[in-house]
Amino acid sequence: MSNAVNGQALAKALLNPSSVALVGISNDTKKTAARPLQFLRRAGFDGTVYNINPSREEVQGEKAYTSLSALPEIPDHAFILTNTEQAIAAVEECGKLGIPVATILAGGFSEKGAAGIEREKRLKEIAKASGVRLLGPSSIGLVNVHQNLTLTANAAFGEPGLPKGGIFCASHSGSLIGALTSRGRSRGIGFHTLVSVGSECDLSVGEICESTVDDPSVTGYLLFLETSRNADTLRRFALKAAAVGKPVVAYKLGRSEIAAELAVSHTGALAGEDSVTDALLRDCGIARVDTFEGLLEALPLLAMTPFRNAGDSAPRVGVVTTTGGGAAMAVDQLGVRGINVVSPSSDTQQKLQDAGIDGGSGRILDLTLAGTNYDVMKSALDIFCQAPEFDLVLATVGSSARNHPNLAVKPVIDSVNQGKPLACFIVPEAPEALTLLSEGGVPNFRTPESCGDVVAAALNRRTPNPELSVNVEARPSGQRVIDEAAAYELLAEVGLDHAAFTVIDVDQPLPELSFDYPVVAKVLSSAISHKTDVGGVVLPIRSKDELTAAISKIRHDVEKNLPGSKVEKILVQRLEKSVGEALIGIKWDRDVGPIVMVAAGGIYTELYKDRSLRLAPVNIEIAREMVGEVKAFEALAGYRGRPCGDLNAIAEAIVKLSQLAVSETHMIAEAEINPLMVMEEGKGALAVDALVTLST
Amino acid sequence: MSNAVNGQALAKALLNPSSVALVGISNDTKKTAARPLQFLRRAGFDGTVYNINPSREEVQGEKAYTSLSALPEIPDHAFILTNTEQAIAAVEECGKLGIPVATILAGGFSEKGAAGIEREKRLKEIAKASGVRLLGPSSIGLVNVHQNLTLTANAAFGEPGLPKGGIFCASHSGSLIGALTSRGRSRGIGFHTLVSVGSECDLSVGEICESTVDDPSVTGYLLFLETSRNADTLRRFALKAAAVGKPVVAYKLGRSEIAAELAVSHTGALAGEDSVTDALLRDCGIARVDTFEGLLEALPLLAMTPFRNAGDSAPRVGVVTTTGGGAAMAVDQLGVRGINVVSPSSDTQQKLQDAGIDGGSGRILDLTLAGTNYDVMKSALDIFCQAPEFDLVLATVGSSARNHPNLAVKPVIDSVNQGKPLACFIVPEAPEALTLLSEGGVPNFRTPESCGDVVAAALNRRTPNPELSVNVEARPSGQRVIDEAAAYELLAEVGLDHAAFTVIDVDQPLPELSFDYPVVAKVLSSAISHKTDVGGVVLPIRSKDELTAAISKIRHDVEKNLPGSKVEKILVQRLEKSVGEALIGIKWDRDVGPIVMVAAGGIYTELYKDRSLRLAPVNIEIAREMVGEVKAFEALAGYRGRPCGDLNAIAEAIVKLSQLAVSETHMIAEAEINPLMVMEEGKGALAVDALVTLST
Numbered sequence A, B: 001m002s003n004a005v006n007g008q009a010l011a012k013a014l015l016n017p018s019s020v021a022l023v024g025i026s027n028d029t030k031k032t033a034a035r036p037l038q039f040l041r042r043a044g045f046d047g048t049v050y051n052i053n054p055s056r057e058e059v060q061g062e063k064a065y066t067s068l069s070a071l072p073e074i075p076d077h078a079f080i081l082t083n084t085e086q087a088i089a090a091v092e093e094c095g096k097l098g099i100p101v102a103t104i105l106a107g108g109f110s111e112k113g114a115a116g117i118e119r120e121k122r123l124k125e126i127a128k129a130s131g132v133r134l135l136g137p138s139s140i141g142l143v144n145v146h147q148n149l150t151l152t153a154n155a156a157f158g159e160p161g162l163p164k165g166g167i168f169c170a171s172h173s174g175s176l177i178g179a180l181t182s183r184g185r186s187r188g189i190g191f192h193t194l195v196s197v198g199s200e201c202d203l204s205v206g207e208i209c210e211s212t213v214d215d216p217s218v219t220g221y222l223l224f225l226e227t228s229r230n231a232d233t234l235r236r237f238a239l240k241a242a243a244v245g246k247p248v249v250a251y252k253l254g255r256s257e258i259a260a261e262l263a264v265s266h267t268g269a270l271a272g273e274d275s276v277t278d279a280l281l282r283d284c285g286i287a288r289v290d291t292f293e294g295l296l297e298a299l300p301l302l303a304m305t306p307f308r309n310a311g312d313s314a315p316r317v318g319v320v321t322t323t324g325g326g327a328a329m330a331v332d333q334l335g336v337r338g339i340n341v342v343s344p345s346s347d348t349q350q351k352l353q354d355a356g357i358d359g360g361s362g363r364i365l366d367l368t369l370a371g372t373n374y375d376v377m378k379s380a381l382d383i384f385c386q387a388p389e390f391d392l393v394l395a396t397v398g399s400s401a402r403n404h405p406n407l408a409v410k411p412v413i414d415s416v417n418q419g420k421p422l423a424c425f426i427v428p429e430a431p432e433a434l435t436l437l438s439e440g441g442v443p444n445f446r447t448p449e450s451c452g453d454v455v456a457a458a459l460n461r462r463t464p465n466p467e468l469s470v471n472v473e474a475r476p477s478g479q480r481v482i483d484e485a486a487a488y489e490l491l492a493e494v495g496l497d498h499a500a501f502t503v504i505d506v507d508q509p510l511p512e513l514s515f516d517y518p519v520v521a522k523v524l525s526s527a528i529s530h531k532t533d534v535g536g537v538v539l540p541i542r543s544k545d546e547l548t549a550a551i552s553k554i555r556h557d558v559e560k561n562l563p564g565s566k567v568e569k570i571l572v573q574r575l576e577k578s579v580g581e582a583l584i585g586i587k588w589d590r591d592v593g594p595i596v597m598v599a600a601g602g603i604y605t606e607l608y609k610d611r612s613l614r615l616a617p618v619n620i621e622i623a624r625e626m627v628g629e630v631k632a633f634e635a636l637a638g639y640r641g642r643p644c645g646d647l648n649a650i651a652e653a654i655v656k657l658s659q660l661a662v663s664e665t666h667m668i669a670e671a672e673i674n675p676l677m678v679m680e681e682g683k684g685a686l687a688v689d690a691l692v693t694l695s696t
Helices: A007-015 A032-043 A084-097 A113-130 A174-185 A205-210 A231-243 A257-267 A274-283 A292-304 A324-336 A346-354 A374-386 A431-439 A448-460 A484-493 A544-561 A602-607 A620-629 A631-636 A647-661 B007-015 B032-043 B084-097 B113-130 B174-185 B205-210 B231-243 B257-267 B274-283 B292-304 B324-336 B346-354 B374-386 B431-439 B448-460 B484-493 B544-561 B602-607 B620-629 B631-636 B647-661
Strands: A019-023 A048-052 A062-065 A077-080 A101-104 A133-135 A141-144 A149-152 A164-171 A191-196 A220-225 A248-252 A287-289 A316-321 A392-397 A422-426 A479-482 A501-505 A519-523 A537-541 A569-574 A580-589 A593-599 A611-615 A668-678 A685-687 A690-695 B019-023 B048-052 B062-065 B077-080 B101-104 B133-135 B141-144 B149-152 B164-171 B191-196 B220-225 B248-252 B287-289 B316-321 B392-397 B422-426 B479-482 B501-505 B519-523 B537-541 B569-574 B580-589 B593-599 B611-615 B668-678 B685-687 B690-695
Touching: A007 A101, A007 A133, A007 A141, A007 A205, A019 A032, A032 A048, A032 A149, A077 A084, A084 A101, A084 A113, A113 A133, A141 A174, A164 A174, A164 A205, A174 A191, A174 A220, A174 A292, A174 B324, A205 A220, A205 A231, A220 A292, A231 A248, A231 A274, A248 A274, A248 A292, A274 A287, A274 A611, A287 A292, A287 A448, A292 A448, A292 B448, A316 A324, A316 A374, A324 A392, A324 A422, A324 A448, A324 B174, A346 A374, A374 A392, A392 A448, A422 A431, A422 A448, A448 B292, A479 A484, A484 A501, A484 A647, A484 A668, A484 A690, A519 A544, A537 A544, A544 A569, A580 A631, A580 A647, A593 A620, A593 A647, A602 B602, A602 B631, A611 A620, A620 A631, A620 A647, A631 A647, A631 B602, A647 A668, A647 A685, B007 B101, B007 B133, B007 B141, B007 B205, B019 B032, B032 B048, B032 B149, B077 B084, B084 B101, B084 B113, B113 B133, B141 B174, B164 B174, B164 B205, B174 B191, B174 B220, B174 B292, B205 B220, B205 B231, B220 B292, B231 B248, B231 B274, B248 B274, B248 B292, B274 B287, B274 B611, B287 B292, B287 B448, B292 B448, B316 B324, B316 B374, B324 B392, B324 B422, B324 B448, B346 B374, B374 B392, B392 B448, B422 B431, B422 B448, B479 B484, B484 B501, B484 B647, B484 B668, B484 B690, B519 B544, B537 B544, B544 B569, B580 B631, B580 B647, B593 B620, B593 B647, B611 B620, B620 B631, B620 B647, B631 B647, B647 B668, B647 B685
Parallel strands: A019 A048, A019 A077, A048 A062, A077 A101, A101 A133, A164 A191, A164 A220, A220 A248, A248 A287, A316 A392, A392 A422, B019 B048, B019 B077, B048 B062, B077 B101, B101 B133, B164 B191, B164 B220, B220 B248, B248 B287, B316 B392, B392 B422
Antiparallel strands: A141 A149, A141 A191, A479 A690, A501 A569, A519 A537, A519 A569, A580 A593, A580 A668, A593 A611, A668 A685, A668 A690, B141 B149, B141 B191, B479 B690, B501 B569, B519 B537, B519 B569, B580 B593, B580 B668, B593 B611, B668 B685, B668 B690
């Protein structure tokens, strides 16, 4: 890319321009294209605003210029409010004049079929050739609250008095930046900047956020995502944000197949599989929330909760409450997300008793109505915050929060800086209590669902995978399948074991095998990927005679089932006894680059979508965590007296295969070991089938 | 029960008393026990209030009596605010005087170990003997908003100006009636009555609600449940409510195992399995929501959405929006709950086009910023509300809802009475818009999660199972296992087929079999339930010689593995070829009575908890629906070219077994057919093992 603007210069022109041009600004204040000037004036933006309108000398009582070329200076940023065709012309003009950044409101590009894709291509070429950077198309604009820069047509920003804060928001949806602002306002949550990124034909979520990562006034990032587009820049940004300790939270549409489809038609992008997005976000240290309310509530808790590592023990939450029923709702929401609420230790119980608090015998500390006062609550929280058995303390407060926040809300605020994450769920409607908590630096939740969602997201957030390379280059789209024997050879290079085999030329006399019967015979051909379906597999074979017969049968069946084919080679492999099976695979994903996957294989794990997925490569701790996420492997972990399988060998195989995923030597498009035979604990695992496709 | 008060008389004394006595009312207004008098006066209750305080002549400036016996009349209702022991004495006094209802604030009963259980037993005996009906213990009281009866110690009701409404709320949690009131208040949602039922030692949620089912001022029921205790009365109430067309919504704690455990320690009740609760609520026509916000938002939509029946086609939702991103959030939440959002038909598309609306080609109708005005929105909604392809129409409104509700909120309100459920999700913070919608009779949602939750709950709500009997009597707790042959006989009575078998006396000569080999031989004894574990099963057996050997082996192995046992009989059964297996079971559940369950059987379906459960008996439509809910059965529905299994035969077997569950003749405690061999489509299903336990 020959883009002229980068990093800090980009951040300046895009997010903090000294001068902006409003191209196609309307004089009719009922029109959308009239809004940016109204909003900039209402907000008191103190940079220069140039109005461009070819047919008027004045717009909304201000001077207007006929074109960008007529301006007395080169503005930092042009906001183009025209229709689709005029927008392309305006970008061309920006390029000629050397305007560094242009934002395009109009749609009509990649979301509008072949003609739109063609238009977008043209737009990108113009931008690339001239060096102008583009926000959009289909961007409703952006708002820098600290600079009073309401450079947007989103009606929500016509409302005065936007609360200032440290949150940088980037959104695929232009409408949502308005909704997030109004919802934040009601909770005393202020934004630093909000950017509607549109369809990201040039500037992506990742690049925009990255340009601000060193800005000390930005304290965290909130992303509203509809697709996994531009995963490379998102990944680069997220790793930098993690390095400087700024939390990132994302809400991503597409948990359901219908919504994934919707994101496609709505934005013109391809929607990746949701589990791939999950892997991307997780492996980059981005917390993903599933509730809209949780998206707004998450950053304060993320800021105080350290990243956890694969292999760490399960996180434990302690709960102090004034209402048993209210706390139970939050505990239930934690429980369904797999987060453990644990009882106070006997040591903690003793401290509570010493402080005159009845700890009860339950899993949570219920102070009840009787204990709803400052001193009891404060003592209990102090003891919980110091107790080593809790990774996070959750306080839930009942009715008193509404009219008497001093009783049980104030002590939460006074307990916040004790080196342990502390959060608060307020059961009744109590907006003032929530605002008090926010002002006091206590992460707070309005619903049990967002509470469970955010606490789980914070405790499940992982240190970015240290094995990931920052840059992921695209791979050629051509594909070539290699045969099973060649695949084993390739797997052996990274130390992946396979069952002993030999390749037999069907026109030669049958050699003696170097391993024992029983064996399996399989047709060997890179052209046949579903060997069983064409009669290309015979097993078990117990003797040389049976093998001879099997070879004849395979030749006959395959050549009958695939007319015109000729069986030349047969792979004969030792039949291994195992206690279970696994399926492991790698793939160069279109959106996110190399990924690695493990499942138990077989029809049921397919039906139940029971698998674990990560960006590749992974280390052994991550691989073990993946194995732990596959429910079917519980059957190999001593389930009901069954023999234990070598789960660690599965993890080791995942690590090795994941290294192959990023090999520059082999350029693998896709590879699958299915099955990997899992032996008894300590006895390893062996590939007994493998399918490898190379990028060419 | 010899209780004196029932039905309308109960409703009067409990919920609408002319006179109340506050037993143990405190003069110290800082104390919880002082609140009811304060609150009653503040609310302006116009019935008579008698203060009972043995040590004062005046309480809070009002006359006090030393005891209930000293009162000039017999009050309708005594609210007992004393400690545990005094409360028992007070109930005794109520009984002597003939006070019809007493509410007990104190805890210290069944939730406090053996001594507490003993105390509760005593309390129940006193009540039963004297006829006084009890609310509680551990009840924080009740509030009848229409009568200004704030007979409660819950601090939330000290706030004046409770909004009146038609919702009758019963809650296991006393704290929650306050939280629901404040959250409702902020949304313009008013209650009729709120009752903290405590631990339901006498009056249960079901009986209390049932007493109001004919009250025209009660329009719907909202239940906050912690346990499935007293399922019999809940069931009776729910069937009546369904019959008179009053919707019932429930939020039930215990989705996670931890919370289920918590409900136990918190209330002293046993928490039933969550899936059993699910079956109970579903089969009684109660909608269960999973979000706290949804609990408050659900009733208006339930009131306008008809019950659906098992066997109905999948419900379809049409979506009209002014914001693509906002609608996508709601669609995602519907999608993860299995609710289909469908595209407008070509007929509907044509009507939109005729009205000048660009219908686009997507699954939802996105009017965009450009279409955000009254006329476009109204036309679109009119067309959608008349379109036969939608069972429910969802409107989502973006930023304009906040400051310009006339644009896109007003048309929703004006579209509500067109004979089709219509609901609205508001994306920004816009409390006024939500209140306008509520006042206009439009079900409305503040979050995408509660929207998805409630719409799914409404569309999944089933007509109460017509096969259910209203009364479920407890069964004796003794149990007796019968042997496999006797079990088949019992199954045959209701028409359940089994594989051919014969019973062999091991001391007699081996008879000729009336069916072909191969067969299986199994030890036959009601004392051995895990036959395989003790070497009691041999298969396949292909000849008479093999059978003789198998019998010897079984005798030897079983007698070795179970020292002291003697094998007398062997069941020899034909081995059937099938395409799959199922497990069906019935059980007399401690909480809810007879239930029926189906799963695919085997280790994976156990690991994945893949099963379907209902109250018994069920009809064929419900049974088919159950089969459809078991994911593993997809493998028998033509999955990837596999042979289809006789899924209908599974459904028929479920129906038959479920009838056995309610048989008065056999009194079955528990029965399981595992496996039921499923033949190819049209060829039926056969039991090849059965375990039946009778109640005795």
